[in-house]
Amino acid sequence: MSGAAGTPRCRSCGGEDLRVFLSLGDMPLSDGLLAPEDLAREEPRFPLDVAFCADCALAQILETVPPEQLFGADYPYFSSYTDSLLRHSAANVAARIGECHLDGNSLVVELASNDGYLLQYYHAHGIPVLGIDPAPGPVAAARARGIETRQAFFGRELAAQLAAEGHRADVIHANNVLAHVADTNGFVAGIAALLKEDGVAVIEAPYVKELIDHGEFDTIYHEHLCYFSVTALTRLFQRHGLSLNRVEPLAIHGGSLRLFVGGRSQPDRSVAQHLQAERRAGVDRLDYYTGFSARVGRIRSGLIALLGRLKREGARIAGYGAAAKGTILLNFAGLGAGMLEFVADRNVHKQGRYIPGVRLPIVAPERILREQPDYLLILPWNFKEEIMEQQAEFRRRGGRFIVPVPQPVIV
Ligand SMILES: [Zn+2]
Numbered sequence: 001m002s003g004a005a006g007t008p009r010c011r012s013c014g015g016e017d018l019r020v021f022l023s024l025g026d027m028p029l030s031d032g033l034l035a036p037e038d039l040a041r042e043e044p045r046f047p048l049d050v051a052f053c054a055d056c057a058l059a060q061i062l063e064t065v066p067p068e069q070l071f072g073a074d075y076p077y078f079s080s081y082t083d084s085l086l087r088h089s090a091a092n093v094a095a096r097i098g099e100c101h102l103d104g105n106s107l108v109v110e111l112a113s114n115d116g117y118l119l120q121y122y123h124a125h126g127i128p129v130l131g132i133d134p135a136p137g138p139v140a141a142a143r144a145r146g147i148e149t150r151q152a153f154f155g156r157e158l159a160a161q162l163a164a165e166g167h168r169a170d171v172i173h174a175n176n177v178l179a180h181v182a183d184t185n186g187f188v189a190g191i192a193a194l195l196k197e198d199g200v201a202v203i204e205a206p207y208v209k210e211l212i213d214h215g216e217f218d219t220i221y222h223e224h225l226c227y228f229s230v231t232a233l234t235r236l237f238q239r240h241g242l243s244l245n246r247v248e249p250l251a252i253h254g255g256s257l258r259l260f261v262g263g264r265s266q267p268d269r270s271v272a273q274h275l276q277a278e279r280r281a282g283v284d285r286l287d288y289y290t291g292f293s294a295r296v297g298r299i300r301s302g303l304i305a306l307l308g309r310l311k312r313e314g315a316r317i318a319g320y321g322a323a324a325k326g327t328i329l330l331n332f333a334g335l336g337a338g339m340l341e342f343v344a345d346r347n348v349h350k351q352g353r354y355i356p357g358v359r360l361p362i363v364a365p366e367r368i369l370r371e372q373p374d375y376l377l378i379l380p381w382n383f384k385e386e387i388m389e390q391q392a393e394f395r396r397r398g399g400r401f402i403v404p405v406p407q408p409v410i411v
Helices: 036-040 083-100 119-124 136-144 156-164 184-194 208-213 230-238 269-281 292-312 324-333 366-371 381-390 392-396
Strands: 018-028 045-053 059-061 108-111 129-133 149-151 169-175 195-206 243-250 256-262 317-320 375-378 400-403
Touching (some): 018 324, 083 169, 083 195, 083 381, 119 129, 184 195, 230 269, 292 317, 317 366, 366 392, 375 381
Parallel strands (some): 108 129, 108 169, 317 375, 375 400
Antiparallel strands (some): 045 059, 195 256, 243 256
């Protein structure tokens, strides 16, 4: 299923019985922020259709945009810019060090290690680390803070090479990357090859049940190829001799799962509990997904109606947070310069660029207080508490916030 002609096949089981349940239309690349000189050119768009595999229950998008196009030199996402992500990572590391009895002889590998935002906490404890990430900017930033990092895509080949060099991991972290890789099976096979016999892979991925139940359609974008349930994951790991042994729900990114995976089968109660809950809710059946499209349409029309009313009343509206999901939401709802004045973002690498498709300018947050719009539309709604806290002065001066998902509301 490479986007080439022919029958699409499931990314996990290879089955051909894929049922499309949501089409978002042709969308620009959500992280492909535009430089001023790009504005003269038309940008590439790719269809965004989501399907359910009737064989293994994996929800997935049909199009695969080549990774070089998705994660090229301009890839703007530097993890360390989010305070709550750093706190989440520090707590994750502290728990693993205690649980896995790690010391100076251990090895912790992170796949998609970005700028070393997570491995830095192991490094500070004197535990050897190795980061792997394909994006040159974040890799350079990680090395600058002393985190050994390979600039590469992880998969079967790299795992075999690392194992041959004597690198075997006590802990492998893979946060928000499993859903992003085009070769899902190669990635999991690589984990199996790189893990020590009693090692543990700690994998975080957004939970499809949260996505569907909370209308989080804007977390669907081209980078994000799979939308995992515990049912689908169990089958994926089993195929590579790995066992899903523990599942922890996480509040981060609008509802994620932290999965503990190892070579030995020793599942605790959390795995059976999740599988049971999924069967009860119907997560393993197509019906569960088919009502989602209508719900997404209602979120879109509700948001357009709300912003339209505010504009007619003379309100000035800006966006906050040039996140990937913001690109999807703004393009799907057609919210451009007629509706929003700008999008503010703390990340200096994003400032001065433009949101793909709708082409809204991304500016420094200082602009908010300087211009004091009446409303800020919070695009990365999963960080809304943190953003409203950062923008307390905006609110004190009479500004209000709009949160678009799960339904558009003014807060
Ligand atoms: Zn399948």
